[in-house]
Amino acid sequence: MVLSYEPGTSPAHRLDPRSKLAVQVAFAVAAFVYTTPRGLAVLTVLTLGILAVARTAPHRVLWEYRFVFPFLLAAPVLDGVTWGSPWFVVENAVAPALAGYRVLLVLLVAAAYVRTTPVRESRAAIQWAVPGKPGQFLGMGVSFVFRFLPVLRADLGRIRDAHRARLGTERSFSERARNIVVAAFNRAFERADTFALALQARCFSWNPTLPELRFSRLDVPALILTVALLAVALLPFLPV
Template structure:
């Protein structure tokens, strides 16, 4: 199931999107400032609390982000190898592995945001935080990505399933990657053309009427927690 917004009544659904954006920034800052086993254990607990509060299963989020795991695992492997004696530097490999793990934690928190925040609310939050044309451009870009990326993921999944149904899974790895890559790129270009036509047909505007946003009591502990994470990152 693609990670995208689903209506719900969880705690994360009731939060203002600005609160959730601020928490993501604070969590990422803490993760990059405390890439130690102790720090990552504490942040793991926080990440799973966030997933629980948003109604997202950790397994589902990890499955959706599986395409980044080969790159995250390749980093520690490459970092630990040398061209001469002692051939393997375990300290460098462990350090790179911790850095990769912090990326996984940040992705889990972002999965909770995607599942609990409508695209229009994300755009409204960004345009209220970043004023002027820069905010409108950034908000529009984020809205396009949030709408377009799940569609592309679904297209790639259908291409892969169709290839497997035609015994494509018996081909070599390089040939399978080429088939899915070329077909996916062609589908993405076609989607982009239709997307641009749809924007023109709907008289796309830079300054639409955005949904109203308001903070509530539920935002208070999250804001306090975000401030605590930022303070922890600085100190």
């Protein structure tokens, strides 16, 4: 599964999580500033480079994100459709299509981070960036999501397999969707109750001993890329 941490020896695995988070933030800022086809083409090349450094196959990430595609496609389709002739205006669909593609690039970069960064290191990086109780609360929430989301996705896959095995595909789409959604929510609530009980049994701590974070020479290119992306993103706002 790409959307969860996988141990490895790629250069991205050896980077400090703080530098990887900085690259993500800078990339997102640049992606939301440069929304032209040329800008997105450059960001696409950069995204493929980031995935290569993380040794993550793009097609695997796209397959994991397949549930997002209907939402990304809905905006350009709805904006392009008209009530009369010519029924679809391509010019109206271009801007939302580029916006959806921009979101997809950000998700691909995020997948490279999730696959190469242990949850505890992510929490340590967040609590380093946001000190005090707010940082502890945010780091705890992120760590819970990273640990809990793959479990929920696996549960959803098992529910769908069981639904197909019981000839659920013979029912109408609305009935299939309702049954799967209800079963998924019931399973999620059961998981949440079990998760809460497990935290209590393990004497959950708001301020646990987290791994020590250290920058190394490998982080220098990542930090340079961060500064470059932020500088390029600020260029349009500087007075001529």
